Amino acid sequence: MYTFLLPDLGEGIAEGEILKWHVEPGQEVGEDAPLLDVETDKAAVTIPSPRAGxxxxxxxxxxxxVNVGEMIAVIDDGRAAEATQAAEAVATPGESAAEDADTRAATAPQRPGPAPQAEPVAATDGKRRPRPAAPATRRLARELGVDINAVEGSGPAGRVTPEDVHRFAAEGPFAPTAEADADTHAPAKTVDDDQSFAEFAAHAASTIPFLELEPLPDFAADGPVEIEPLRSIRRKVARKMVTSMALVPHVAHMDDADVTALEEFRLSQRAERGDDPGIGKLTLMSFVIKAVTAGLRAAPSFNASLDPFKEEIVYKKYYNIGFAADTGRGLVVPVIQGTDRKSIREISAEIAEKAGLAREGTLPAEDMRGGTFTITNVGPLGGTAMLPTINYPEVAILGMGKVQEKPVVRDGEIVIRKILPLTLAFDHRIADGADAARFVGELIRQLSDPNLLLLET
Amino acid sequence: MTDTVGRSTGAQAPAGRPDPVAGPWDLDDALLAAVHEDGRPRGVVYPHPTLAAVIGRGGDPWRETRPDVLAADAVPLYRRRGGGCAVIVDPGNLVCSLVLPLAGVGEITRAFASISREVIHALAAVGVPGVQQSGVSDLTLAGRKLGGSCIWRTRGLVYYSTTLLVDPDLDAIDRYLPHPPREPEYRRGRAHRDFLTSLRAEGHPDRVEDIGQRLMAALAPRIAANPLQD
Known part of the structure; x- marks a missing residue:
């Protein structure tokens, strides 16, 4: 058996949509014969079979x-089970896929049945390899918080099945306690081909009191409609947001920062430096990132993650700040790594670069990973307040509104100041309202005085 | 409902609308066969012979075009090999199709960038300076789209095709295409008329055929050197 994984299609391309299968189950296919077509944003790819069988x-x-690295086919080639990085297997013409697989592939486990203590698949080069599994199974694992590469598969060629994931979630090292299992951590279910909506709805309703799930009505019966499949970034955003809202008890703390002095400084610097590519547009975001970094050092709870299965809080000693970017295709969150070690100038330049790549759809996946805190800015589009959703498994997210000139009282006088509305949404399991008030208070202090921020650089 | 690649089209399509068919890509077929045979990069540049709508390999004609208007005007609806959204082509468009060997099925992003760079240099050589690559695959002049490109990747080959707007009927684009379901950031919601430009609109009076011949001559040595084999 040969398990074929979707190869790397190019920098910044993480997935492809299946357009067409050239084969059917049980059909004989020759090596190099077309197996399936997938499409990315601008390109179509005909993927050949790496094996005959x-x-x-x-x-x-x-x-x-299908995500890059996920199983797209299993070919029965009459040989022992293998799982291979498809990208390696098809990378070099003239070098047969068989040779490639034999020398580099991970050997998939042969032993059927659950093995909660199984080590992740290891290749001969010592690198961890992905377990073969169908997209729906990977989705199930993500929803259950299971590292699929730690699950031993009982399917063909060691493929991980939905049953393996459920079993691992129930018995594996991250298994919830007996009380918790009886309470709220029963394995979630997904709707797939062999599970009816009725089953799914009944299961969901049995775990959440008063929840009533019904198929949507036939809107087309009431008037013209246009149907658009939920795809790509939009689908990822949907999963992330539902996961966050379902798992995290959100609380929001709101306040205003007087950024009059900061804006004067920022705009004067921008005017002075013009279009210096080494500094970007010197947006307000770069200053807020620096202020947040300083705030996180003083309030580590907001730079943490809560592991609900181990019942542990993980405090991160590094500061990777994500910023939400509207790409036109959906929301992505580029991450600025190590903001405590970078100047405002460096952060500003990195924001400009990564935001541009995100909008073009060429931001590498690694630049969207590892965030510890997220900032979202709706200010340029307007809005005085917002309730952002936490970018799980982070603990908090800061929403920035529109900077507006407003009358405020200073020393008994009404004066016009530039006011930035801030909303901190945070995980109430880890932090309380008082913690949030102190954290936002520190942000306001930093943002109100550019000299303080400059001390941070 | 499914289209000719067996893919769900999503929206409900009224009866009587035509399914897209494979386009008249004989030249492309010949290019692919030749490069597959001897591994030497090749290309061809030609004015599109007729008015037609062309959708991407996985494109949804019911979302990306106005099939009823196309049908009423007897404008054919073709499906190309590469991805991307629908376009309208006519004899005012130059089609530039290139096939280059490249191992494997990946490196799509690099292929777009490398081949677009060669096309941009060739355009400059024939008197069209200032063209840039914008978004993933567009060629732009002064912030407006001058050409769109797509790629079809199969093992060992990159098929790249770009359509350059030399002297097209821009009104036809408004007539047959709604605003696209997705757009590059630099488009910023602009309507077709505000987003697209052409060499004629930018002050180039040459005939489509003449520009095509000069472009092919400038592009041939660049492509023969295979810019993907860095």
Whole structure:
């Protein structure tokens, strides 16, 4: 058995949509014969079979979105089970896929059944390899908080099945306690081909009191509609937001920062430096990132994550700040790594670069990973207040509103100042309202006095 | 409902609308066969012979075009090999199709950038300086789109095709295409008329055929050197 994983299609391309299968289950396919077509944003790719054999399994249906590294097919080539990085197997012409797989592939486990203590798949080069699994199974694992690469698969070629994931979640090292299991941590279910909506709805309703899930009405019966599949970034955002709202008890703390002096300084510097590519547009975001970094050092709870399965709080000693960017295709969050070690100038330049790549759809996946805190700025579009959703598993997110000139009282006088509305949404499991008030108070102090921020650089 | 690649089209399509068909890509077929045979990069530049709508390999004609208007005007609806959104082509467009060998099926982003760079240099050589690559795959002049490109990747080959707007009927684009379902950031919601430009609109009076011949001559040595083999 040969498990074929979706190869790396190019920098910044993390997934492809299945357009067409050239084969059917059970069909014989020759090496290099077309297996399936997938499409990225601008390109279509015909992926050939890396092996000759019988198609034992297909990793998705037409219309499914498959991530790079996920199983797309299992080919019964009459040999022992293998799982290989498809990118390696098809990378070099003239070098047969068989040679590639033999020398570099991870050997998938042969032993069926659950193995909660299994080590992650290890390759001969010592690097961790992804377990073969269908997209729906990977989605299930993510929803259950299971590292799928730690699950031993009982399917063909060591493929991880939904049952393996459920079993691992129930018995594995991250298994919830007996009380918790009986309470709220029962394995979630997903709707797939062999599970009816009725089953799914009944299960969901049995775990959440008063929850009533019904299929949507036929809107087309009431008037013209346009139907758009939920794809790509939009689908990822949907999953992230539902996960966050379902798992995290959100609380919001709101306050205003007087940024009059900071804005004078920032705009004067921008005017002076012009279009210096080494500094970017010197946006307010770069100053807020620096202020947040200083605030996080004083309030480590907001730079943490809560592990609900181990019942532990993980305090991170590094500061990677994400900023939400509207790409036109959906929301992405580029991450500025190590903001405590970078100047405002460096942060500003990095924001400009990564925001541009995000909008073009070429931001590498690694630049969107590892965030410890997120900032979202709706100010340029307007708005005085917002309730942002925490970028789980982070603990807090800061929302910036529009800077506006407002009358305020200073020393008994009404004066016009530039006011930045701030909203901190945070995980109430880890922090309380008083913590949030102190944290936001420190942000306001930093943002009100540019000299303090400059001391941080 | 499914289209010719067996893919769900999402929206409900009224009866009587045509399904897209494979386009008249004989030249491309010949290019692919030749490069597959001997591994030498090749290309062809030609004015599109007729007015047509062309959608991407996985594109949804019901979302990206106005099929009823196309059908009423007897404008054919074709499906190309590469991805991307729908375009309208006519004899005022130059089609530039290139096939280059590149191992594997990946490196799509690099292929777009490298081949676009060669096309931009070739355009400059024939008297069209200032063209830039914007978004993933567009060619722009003064902030407006001058050409769009797509890629079809199969093992060992990159098929790249770009359509340059030399002297097109821009009104036809408004007539047959709604605002696209997705757009590059630099488009900023602009309507077709405000977003697109052409060489004629930018002050280049040459005939489409003449520009095509000069472009092919400038592009040929660049492509023959295979810019993907860095």
């Amino acid at each position: 019988k198609v034992a399994e297909m990793g998705g249906k037409v219309g499914d979105v």
